[in-house]
Amino acid sequence: MQIYLDTNIFYHAYCPVEKGSIIDWLFEKLSTEFQGVTSEWAIVEMFRALKKQVNLGIIEEKDANLALDFFLVEIGQMVQDDKIILKPVSFKSIMAARELIFTYNLYAADALHGITAINSNVGAFISTDSDFKYDLGTVPIINPLETNFKEKIMNFFIE
Amino acid sequence: MTNISVSVDDELVEWLDQLISKGFIKNRSEAIRGGIYSFILNKLGFKSKADLREYLKKQQKKDFQTGKQAIRSIREEE
Numbered sequence: 001m002q003i004y005l006d007t008n009i010f011y012h013a014y015c016p017v018e019k020g021s022i023i024d025w026l027f028e029k030l031s032t033e034f035q036g037v038t039s040e041w042a043i044v045e046m047f048r049a050l051k052k053q054v055n056l057g058i059i060e061e062k063d064a065n066l067a068l069d070f071f072l073v074e075i076g077q078m079v080q081d082d083k084i085i086l087k088p089v090s091f092k093s094i095m096a097a098r099e100l101i102f103t104y105n106l107y108a109a110d111a112l113h114g115i116t117a118i119n120s121n122v123g124a125f126i127s128t129d130s131d132f133k134y135d136l137g138t139v140p141i142i143n144p145l146e147t148n149f150k151e152k153i154m155n156f157f158i159e
Numbered sequence: 160m161t162n163i164s165v166s167v168d169d170e171l172v173e174w175l176d177q178l179i180s181k182g183f184i185k186n187r188s189e190a191i192r193g194g195i196y197s198f199i200l201n202k203l204g205f206k207s208k209a210d211l212r213e214y215l216k217k218q219q220k221k222d223f224q225t226g227k228q229a230i231r232s233i234r235e236e237e
Contacts, residue, residue, distance in 0.1 A: 016212040
């Protein structure tokens, strides 16, 4: 079983925002049997998201880079341990994103994540973005900030 | 991929190869890659994600954007 991890899940894991502990719980659940999948694009989005916090005067650049180094090391370890699969941004996925962009008027990155999730046959798309409400076929969108999140995840272990 | 040549104590390599033969570690490459990650992690000094978040909370001058705000705003920068 695999679940797709939207970029905001990593942001919640490595930045001091609400409900970080439930994201910690999710990462602890990842294993070779219950893998997280994400696009390589999530990494560059994390770079930009942390730089944005610097631009907004929230943190110093050195602290943003400390957070990113920690994020990169942990991602590297999870990939090596087969707990996370990093999907490349392939030309195939770029071409497939076209239909999502025109059907749902999606932003490019939203379409890229959506199509990567669909093509990976994941069991769920995990995102804290309550506005991400697009039809990903049979892939349900689950928000960790909503109630019953743990229950919904634990159902994957029962099935 | 980049090849790196390093000199390592014979005893350490012998011990590593024993662990590989027991199936505890896949191969030397896996051990060295894992070692690099662990070394950097150790240098950074954070014990966990929660530890990093606690550190950033102390350093922040005002509240971080929420996950939704931060990622949504950069996706709409296009």
